[in-house]
Amino acid sequence: MDFKENILTHFEALKTKIKSPEIIDEIRASALYKFTKLDVPTPKHEEWKYTNLKNLVNKTYELGSRTRLETDRYATFINQYDEETANILVFVNGEYIEALSHLISPASELVITNLATAYQQHSSTIEQHFSKYALYEQEAFVALNTAFANEGVFIHVPANTEVKTPIILHFIADASATDVICHPRNLIIVGKNSSVMVCEHFNSTDTPFSTLTNTVTEVYVAENAYCEHYKIQTEENNASHLGTTQAVVQRDGRFNNTTVSLSGKLIRNNLNIKINGENCDIYMNGLCATTGNTHVDNHTAVDHAMPNSQSNELYKSLLSEKATGVFNGKIYVRQDAQKTNAYQSNKNILLSPAAHIDTKPQLEIWADDVKCSHGCTVGALDEEPLFYLRSRGIPQEQARAMLVFAFADDILERIKYQPVREYAEKIIAQRFGMEE
Amino acid sequence: MLSIRNLEAAIGEKKILNGINLEVKAGEVHAIMGPNGSGKSTLASVLAGREDYEILGGEVEFFGKDLLELAPEERAGEGLFLAFQYPVEIPGVSNTNFLKAAVNAIRKYRGQNPLDAVTFLKQMKEKMKLVSIDQSLLSRSLNEGFSGGEKKRNEIFQMAMLEPKLAILDETDSGLDIDALRIVSNGVNTLKSKDNAVILVTHYQRLLDYIVPDYVHVLYKGRIVKSGTKELALELEEKGYDWIKEENEVLV
Ligand SMILES: Nc1ncnc2c1ncn2[C@@H]1O[C@H](COP(=O)(O)OP(=O)(O)OP(=O)(O)O)[C@@H](O)[C@H]1O
Numbered sequence: 187m188d189f190k191e192n193i194l195t196h197f198e199a200l201k202t203k204i205k206s207p208e209i210i211d212e213i214r215a216s217a218l219y220k221f222t223k224l225d226v227p228t229p230k231h232e233e234w235k236y237t238n239l240k241n242l243v244n245k246t247y248e249l250g251s252r253t254r255l256e257t258d259r260y261a262t263f264i265n266q267y268d269e270e271t272a273n274i275l276v277f278v279n280g281e282y283i284e285a286l287s288h289l290i291s292p293a294s295e296l297v298i299t300n301l302a303t304a305y306q307q308h309s310s311t312i313e314q315h316f317s318k319y320a321l322y323e324q325e326a327f328v329a330l331n332t333a334f335a336n337e338g339v340f341i342h343v344p345a346n347t348e349v350k351t352p353i354i355l356h357f358i359a360d361a362s363a364t365d366v367i368c369h370p371r372n373l374i375i376v377g378k379n380s381s382v383m384v385c386e387h388f389n390s391t392d393t394p395f396s397t398l399t400n401t402v403t404e405v406y407v408a409e410n411a412y413c414e415h416y417k418i419q420t421e422e423n424n425a426s427h428l429g430t431t432q433a434v435v436q437r438d439g440r441f442n443n444t445t446v447s448l449s450g451k452l453i454r455n456n457l458n459i460k461i462n463g464e465n466c467d468i469y470m471n472g473l474c475a476t477t478g479n480t481h482v483d484n485h486t487a488v489d490h491a492m493p494n495s496q497s498n499e500l501y502k503s504l505l506s507e508k509a510t511g512v513f514n515g516k517i518y519v520r521q522d523a524q525k526t527n528a529y530q531s532n533k534n535i536l537l538s539p540a541a542h543i544d545t546k547p548q549l550e551i552w553a554d555d556v557k558c559s560h561g562c563t564v565g566a567l568d569e570e571p572l573f574y575l576r577s578r579g580i581p582q583e584q585a586r587a588m589l590v591f592a593f594a595d596d597i598l599e600r601i602k603y604q605p606v607r608e609y610a611e612k613i614i615a616q617r618f619g620m621e622e
Numbered sequence: 623m624l625s626i627r628n629l630e631a632a633i634g635e636k637k638i639l640n641g642i643n644l645e646v647k648a649g650e651v652h653a654i655m656g657p658n659g660s661g662k663s664t665l666a667s668v669l670a671g672r673e674d675y676e677i678l679g680g681e682v683e684f685f686g687k688d689l690l691e692l693a694p695e696e697r698a699g700e701g702l703f704l705a706f707q708y709p710v711e712i713p714g715v716s717n718t719n720f721l722k723a724a725v726n727a728i729r730k731y732r733g734q735n736p737l738d739a740v741t742f743l744k745q746m747k748e749k750m751k752l753v754s755i756d757q758s759l760l761s762r763s764l765n766e767g768f769s770g771g772e773k774k775r776n777e778i779f780q781m782a783m784l785e786p787k788l789a790i791l792d793e794t795d796s797g798l799d800i801d802a803l804r805i806v807s808n809g810v811n812t813l814k815s816k817d818n819a820v821i822l823v824t825h826y827q828r829l830l831d832y833i834v835p836d837y838v839h840v841l842y843k844g845r846i847v848k849s850g851t852k853e854l855a856l857e858l859e860e861k862g863y864d865w866i867k868e869e870n871e872v873l874v
């Protein structure tokens with residue numbers, strides 16, 4: 187079956203299954219219509235030049251649902267962080283599993299619920315923010331996600347609230363009997379002068395079937411608010427991921443994103459940040475450390491629409507075996523965005539001859555009084571430091587591991603929530619043979 | 623302990639060492655001097671095992687072993703140490719973790735158990751005093767952002783920690799202020815014993831006032847063209863290298 191036909195049957199089936207407010211139904215129907223009109227991207231599209239979806243869209247998927255009820259099947263994915271001190275929400279194939287979730291922040295401090303629930307209980311906030319930032323008119327997969335937007339997290343931090351308890355979202359793709367597609371949809375609203383930390387972790391069960399997670403997260407950072415946002419990807423070889431994170435940051439706001447891609451089949455991360463007020467501070471950190479045949483495509487775009495803000499971007503990749511990567515970093519500085527500081531750096535180490543990266547910075551600057559810089563390096567591990575370590579008695583393999591770990595840790599160090607940082611460090615250390 | 627015979631080495635098409643002969647015995651201090659570009663650092667790198675160089679001929683024995691057959695880390699295990707002329711900066715690798723890895727790798731090579739954390743720290747404290755190196759440097763990334771002098775001092779600190787049998791100090795004195803020079807020299811002298819040896823590569827007599835050499839050699843165009851005692855260094859300081867160059871043009 188053709189991909190679009192496949193999606194249409196899902197949509198018809200879903201319509202009979204779920205009930206949502208009319209306004210949501212309208213958005214969904216319009217998004218579906220857009221999806222049917224837009225082309226599914228191929229490498230002929232400029233933004234998809236190095237990422238071929240051919241083997242993803244030639245499959246017939248079932249729309250994800252809780253295929254298994256034995257929840258202990260997912261325990262290993264969930265207990266990776268300290269549960270006692272975090273709000274944990276679990277989604278299997280895009281659907282919320284309350285039994286596995288664990289919310290400890292009091293309702294007075296923050297609203298945190300499944301999106302479907304928020305449609306009913308927080309309809310005015312939903313109306314104000316939902317589908318207002320991640321626009322689907324031009325983006326086939328955002329349109330697709332919006333057409334199915336029903337479950338995912340809804341986070342609303344009221345004004346003047348520092349949420350000390352981190353929020354961990356586990357998205358588990360589990361294709362146990364057929365190929366599965368799912369469309370988790372998240373909305374994070376951080377009110378004026380408030381702060382919150384949210385970690386999205388993507389996992390999959392290792393089965394003979396394929397999964398495709400097509401996710402969208404919208405983040406609204408109000409005046410003087412701060413959102414610390416992580417995306418951790420440790421899916422199996424059967425799992426592909428198309429994701430868009432769209433953040434809008436208001437005056438004096440801060441948004442830090444760290445994206446760590448460690449495994450999976452094909453990953454495309456779009457990270458788009460719109461700076462919508464003065465004096466904002468943005469960090470975009472990325473680490474892609476992969477092996478095997480994993481393909482990771484990071485597309486980032488920061489849009490300086492207003493003056494006096496700064497954005498800092500550092501993306502690194504460490505590719506071994508036949509792993510491939512793409513980095514595309516766009517910086518827009520609009521005419522009004524005078525006194526913008528925008529820095530971008532992309533560093534890549536290829537650990538094997540078959541590993542490959544395509545990297546492209548794209549700066550478009552209309553303002554004249556700005557400081558912008560970008561740089562990119564691609565190469566093997568440096569020989570000089572390697573020789574230095576070996577000359578001190580450290581065996582070659584260990585010396586390599588130390589250097590590789592240091593390269594990666596430069597990004598992981600930026601993860602302020604320690605359990606997440608340690609989790610990623612452990613994977614890197616094991617993968618590249620770093621001894622304790 | 624070290625015996626170099628007719629060593630010839632090249633980098634790419636360029637031949638740099640043209641037949642080096644040198645004998646170093648336990649307890650000795652040798653100074654190697656010579657004009658810029660004569661091949662001093664190349665000799666040091668070849669001995670430490672840098673792989674960019676092609677060995678065209680000759681042999682090097684270190685305690686009876688064929689040194690040129692050994693990997694750099696094995697040479698360190700055997701007791702060779704090179705203090706680099708230009709120590710590299712390694713971001714993200716903490717100085718302390720690096721040292722611990724080095725100390726324990728060498729212990730492992732020698733069939734000894736790794737040092738436990740307490741003993742390691744104790745040793746570190748002792749050796750820090752020896753070269754007056756600041757604690758803050760040790761918690762930082764290896765050489766990253768260190769001043770020229772701090773890097774050199776860190777090299778000697780590593781030497782103190784690793785207790786090599788043969789230390790080659792490649793212009794460790796360059797870039798040191800007077801106080802640092804005295805401290806570093808004192809460190810080297812304290813570590814000196816009848817069982818180990820030092821090769822000092824230097825351009826300056828002033829280092830040799832602190833660490834007195836038994837022999838002074840002049841390296842020119844990839845050959846040791848003159849050897850003598852410490853008086854030779856004084857003569858070079860006074861007369862420069864022109865007379866050496868002239869002597870050797872005649873020979874060629
Ligand atoms: N990687 C290289 N490629 C080409 N030539 C090199 C390379 N490394 C060293 N050389 C050359 O080899 C020669 C010897 O260099 P070396 O560094 O050994 O000199 P040196 O005696 O230590 O000089 P200095 O007193 O300036 O430290 C020089 O002419 C140098 O340019």
Ligand SMILES: [Mg+2]
Pocket residue numbers: 662663664707792793
């Ligand atoms: Mg030199």
